[in-house]
Amino acid sequence: MHKLIASIYKEILLLSRDIGGIAILFIMPLVLIVTITLIQDSTFKTVVPVKIEILLVDNDKGSVSEIMIAGLEDTNSFKIIKINSEEEAENLVSKGKYQLAIVVPEKLSSDLEKKINQNVTTIFEKIGLSDSTDVSKEIFSKKEVKLYFDPATQFAFKNSVKNGIDKIISKIETQSIYAAFQKEISDDPTEVIFDTKSFISFTEILPNNNTGNTIPNSVQHNVPAWTLFAIFFIIVPLSTNIVKEKNQGTFVRLRTNPLPYTTVLGGKTIVYLFVCIIQFILMVLTGVYLFPIIGLPVLDVTGRLPLLFIVTIFAGLAAIGLGLLLGTIAKTQEQAAPFGATFVVILAAIGGVWVPVFVMPEFMQVVSNISPMNWALNAFYDVFLRNSNLIDIIPEITLLLLFFIITTSIAIAYNKNKNAV
Incomplete structure (x- = not known):
């Protein structure tokens, strides 16, 4: 336990000394979510349509x-x-x-x-x-x-x-x-013989498990989508930090301690999981307090926060697992950073963060099912738009947990095989 706490403390020190990394992790997502939501809001508006x-x-x-x-x-x-x-x-x-x-x-x-x-x-x-x-x-x-x-x-x-x-x-x-x-x-023009009013009409109803209907808006779509983008973007600083430690000889000193690789990864997992939670909290606060000030719909999280935190934790674990695997395999920071950033963009594109999955070609709709961002996004939408309970989101969070276990296991096995004498 003492070694795990020491590993956590080391990760906190590394993060606190990287001001640019902190800005990317916390400030960039906030600017991104405000900008994208302002741009897309007119698409989702139903009360005051643009003429x-x-x-x-x-x-x-x-x-x-x-x-x-x-x-x-x-x-x-x-x-x-x-x-x-x-x-x-x-x-x-x-x-x-x-x-x-x-x-x-x-x-x-x-x-x-x-x-x-x-x-x-x-x-x-x-x-x-x-x-x-x-x-x-x-x-x-x-x-x-x-x-x-x-x-x-x-x-x-x-x-x-x-x-x-x-x-x-x-x-x-x-x-x-x-x-x-x-x-x-009839010779009487005022006499009503035929009822010309429309007999058939249409009523739009959004299925809902509760008595009230939830109308999706730009905020409910963009807050979870770009929160996930920010969460998965942590693979860039996480993987580059692992590569930096390998190149600086930190891992060699840890092996002489000796310190299991699982403990090293455990410290990183805990620290970056808290980073993901903080990112989510900042996004929610932006949706609840800032968006109404700039004329956007308020984000309604009433009664949903516990489930939203659960989805955030499992999405964060999936992102961390991917970052640990990339950092373990990559040999240089020049490999880890560009690949990590590009891979996050690809996962976001096929996962429905930028373009909703239902408007994609049929082939891409099938491909989107392999993106962990798509699993997490569906879980967020279940909570925000469909008022689902914990049982309803178990399939998505199970996939995210399995993704974390598989990627972390591969990272541990790869490191063990590489350092075998």
């Missing part, structure tokens, strides 16, 4: 265009700017000044009304409810609502706009058909 300015060329100037404009404005996603020239609209969109321009064709409202009235009259004639003898049918040309998109516009945005406009036009056509039938059936 996109779009151009509208209204050549119809009738009821259809009025209803279309009202429908677009009701979504709270668009700000309509009316201009008179289709050529001007095309030019502005092509230069990237606006993402979208909508051109409503001439006589859209009048021709739609005539076409529907003609179809209704034909139906009444077929069933013998009309005395009309006019057999001539007017042929109407197909109307096209033109959509000019900025070439840089994302495919998902295009589909969303087209589907929204198609829904509005379909609703207009349906209501026009009802109005035409009512006009033929």
Whole structure:
């Protein structure tokens, strides 16, 4: 026990003398999480959506265009700017000044009304409810609502706009058909014969084990993700310190003491595990107190802290195991530092820290399952977003613990084999 305490004290001294390393471990993650969350917050906002300015060329100037404009404005996603020239609209969109321009064709409202009235009259004639003898049918040309998109516009945005406009036009056509039938059936325009209100509606429900619904926001996504990035980044100073001790002859002196390699690694594990916990605490404090001040959603950790600390401890152990293995195998600091930093970035990329796993290609979704960051991130999301209990996160924390045991065992075996006489 005395040797373990001495090893812990040695690691604390090494960390305290490395001011740059401390800055990387504690200050860099805080700057990173604030910056990324500010950038991504608009993506997650649901209460106050950002309005996109779009151009509208209204050549119809009738009821259809009025209803279309009202429908677009009701979504709270668009700000309509009316201009008179289709050529001007095309030019502005092509230069990237606006993402979208909508051109409503001439006589859209009048021709739609005539076409529907003609179809209704034909139906009444077929069933013998009309005395009309006019057999001539007017042929109407197909109307096209033109959509000019900025070439840089994302495919998902295009589909969303087209589907929204198609829904509005379909609703207009349906209501026009009802109005035409009512006009033929009743002479009283105030009489309500057909209920034109939508019969089917959609309600978005986020599954939750408790009675309340938790709506994910940018803070709930970014705090756990970038906390994990900071935790796993400790493999850089941890591995370089091990390499430095080997090159300076510290390990040789420890072997003459004698001091088991497990005790050396145990001291490092305990110290860096506390570093991980401190990193997590700083991230949580940032989410709870700093984010509301700068206009971001507050991080709600009510009733979740015990489970969050458990996930942090096991994620920290996984990161420490990786750092111990890298430091044991690497021969120089130039090997350990660049490889460690690059490997953390790769684990973060495939683990869902930068891009959510569900938007990745199918092959990458499979690959993400091998990243310990993905296991820890899923456990954090279970606690933050799904209100899971300890039983629910056991699979993830078990994988993290096994990862720590395997990597540490390999490090001990490698060191024993290398130093065997």
